Amino acid sequence: MPEARTLGEAPGPRGHWFWGSIQERRHSPLQLFLRAHQEYGDFVRLRMGPTISLLSLTGPELIKHVLVDHADKYGKPAGLVRDAWPVLGNGLFTSSGDFWKRQRRLMQPAFHRERLAALAGSMVEATQQMLAHWRARPSPSTPLDVSAEMMHLTMGIVGRALFSTDVSGTANRVGQALTVALAETNHRILSLGLYAPDFIPTPRNRVFRRALDTLDSVIFDIISRRRAGQTQGDDLLGTLMAAQDADTGERMTDAQLRDEAMTLFLAGHETTANALSWMWHLLAQHPEVEARARAEAERVLGGRAPTAQDIPQLRYLTQVFEETMRLYPPAWITARQPVKEDVLAGVQLPASPRIVVVIPAYALHRNPRLWPDPERFDPERFSPEQSAGRPRMAYLPFGGGQRLCIGNSFALMEATLITALVLQHFRLRAVPGHAVEPEPLVTLRPRGGLPMLVEPLHASA
Numbered sequence: 449m450p451e452a453r454t455l456g457e458a459p460g461p462r463g464h465w466f467w468g469s470i471q472e473r474r475h476s477p478l479q480l481f482l483r484a485h486q487e488y489g490d491f492v493r494l495r496m497g498p499t500i501s502l503l504s505l506t507g508p509e510l511i512k513h514v515l516v517d518h519a520d521k522y523g524k525p526a527g528l529v530r531d532a533w534p535v536l537g538n539g540l541f542t543s544s545g546d547f548w549k550r551q552r553r554l555m556q557p558a559f560h561r562e563r564l565a566a567l568a569g570s571m572v573e574a575t576q577q578m579l580a581h582w583r584a585r586p587s588p589s590t591p592l593d594v595s596a597e598m599m600h601l602t603m604g605i606v607g608r609a610l611f612s613t614d615v616s617g618t619a620n621r622v623g624q625a626l627t628v629a630l631a632e633t634n635h636r637i638l639s640l641g642l643y644a645p646d647f648i649p650t651p652r653n654r655v656f657r658r659a660l661d662t663l664d665s666v667i668f669d670i671i672s673r674r675r676a677g678q679t680q681g682d683d684l685l686g687t688l689m690a691a692q693d694a695d696t697g698e699r700m701t702d703a704q705l706r707d708e709a710m711t712l713f714l715a716g717h718e719t720t721a722n723a724l725s726w727m728w729h730l731l732a733q734h735p736e737v738e739a740r741a742r743a744e745a746e747r748v749l750g751g752r753a754p755t756a757q758d759i760p761q762l763r764y765l766t767q768v769f770e771e772t773m774r775l776y777p778p779a780w781i782t783a784r785q786p787v788k789e790d791v792l793a794g795v796q797l798p799a800s801p802r803i804v805v806v807i808p809a810y811a812l813h814r815n816p817r818l819w820p821d822p823e824r825f826d827p828e829r830f831s832p833e834q835s836a837g838r839p840r841m842a843y844l845p846f847g848g849g850q851r852l853c854i855g856n857s858f859a860l861m862e863a864t865l866i867t868a869l870v871l872q873h874f875r876l877r878a879v880p881g882h883a884v885e886p887e888p889l890v891t892l893r894p895r896g897g898l899p900m901l902v903e904p905l906h907a908s909a
């Protein structure tokens with residue numbers, strides 16, 4: 449076997465002599481990853497200043513190595529866990545090791561298909577409420593920020609799924625607190641550790657603390673009322689409260705329930721909202737795809753509201769959503785850190801906090817060896833015929849391996865139901881002259897929102 453290479457011998461741009469590619473990482477990350485992989489192939493080293501290396505992967509075999517075959521050697525980056533900790537605590541997204549394994553086992557049943565089917569009704573109801581607001585707008589010809597609408601809708605849906613109550617109203621302090629918590633967590637993750645620690649009472653930190661206190665008090669209050677009433681409810685929180693470790697018989701403590709509820713709340717709305725926003729944008733650019741998707745919704749549903757049982761028939765709608773997440777994966781980059789020594793792509797890696805292995809789904813999904821003519825929007829790529837034989841790790845909107853998104857079926861069901869309803873009653877058109885561009889924060893969103901013209905299809909709609 450050939451000797452493993454050193455980190456310094458890994459392919460990649462030299463960048464600035466001192467900063468490496470740190471400026472590009474900050475100002476145009478999507479282009480940085482795309483270009484680096486076009487030039488250097490599926491394995492690229494990007495220097496971030498004098499001590500930190502990003503190892504970026506866009507080859508399915510390499511990705512499988514990290515996420516599946518040697519997953520025990522790669523953990524969530526310590527910085528990410530630290531930044532997300534005030535909100536997510538030791539929830540499923542941030543935890544690791546045996547604790548994560550136990551929690552995942554306890555929570556998985558809540559996401560089984562039959563359990564999810566029971567949530568379809570409330571997803572449809574929340575969407576119908578949104579459509580009623582759209583219909584009642586006093587000035588229907590002014591553009592609407594569809595991105596904000598989707599955020600509001602998905603927050604309402606995951607709130608109901610968790611607690612059986614709508615928390616999304618703008619007047620509602622939970623919705624506002626959640627928005628602050630999400631924005632501050634995003635800010636912390638993106639500022640690479642350069643923010644005032646929590647014990648310094650900057651105005652920003654005080655607003656954050658207040659938002660966390662609000663969220664904590666609401667969640668703990670719901671839990672304690674349920675414990676006092678001896679009823680757990682049949683929503684997600686109820687399922688988490690009832691979940692019992694098969695070996696020890698243990699149930700989750702209030703603190704664990706809080707962390708998991710907060711994690712599902714946060715992980716479960718912004719990503720789906722962004723994916724839906726990108727889909728409306730793409731459909732407006734591709735009227736032939738939109739017409740086919742609407743025809744499918746009308747053929748399957750004939751004007752009625754969809755149910756979970758309709759989803760397998762709404763195949764093209766699902767393909768549209770999948771193709772949207774190929775071009776605009778909401779979780780556009782996933783990161784890991786080697787926690788044990790490994791040899792990756794022939795390069796010897798020590799366990800080190802100064803090495804971050806990243807999988808930029810945005811660039812992977814544009815790898816021309818996996819996706820011919822990658823910039824073309826074509827939902828047929830996800831037809832059973834065209835999908836056959838594609839490597840599993842070529843398409844990772846929900847991540848892969850053991851840390852695969854637990855909410856993927858939830859999100860797919862939610863998106864299909866929402867799309868089927870909206871398409872039957874409205875047409876969303878681009879605002880002439882408004883340029884839509886992606887903003888790669890922690891998730892990939894349309895920069896500055898997504899104003900669109902929202903037109904009812906029928907006078908009575």
Ligand code: HEM
Nearest residue numbers: 540541715716719720778779845846847851853854855859
């Ligand atoms: C289109 C929508 C969604 C996208 C694109 C998405 C994407 C992802 C990705 C890429 C990961 C893996 C992160 C990593 O490996 O580091 C993940 C994990 C996770 N997601 Fe999602 N997600 C979506 C919707 C949801 C929903 C609806 C929920 C819950 C209701 C959810 C809950 C979670 C949780 C709890 C994890 C951590 C799982 C673990 O580590 O065991 N997500 N998601």
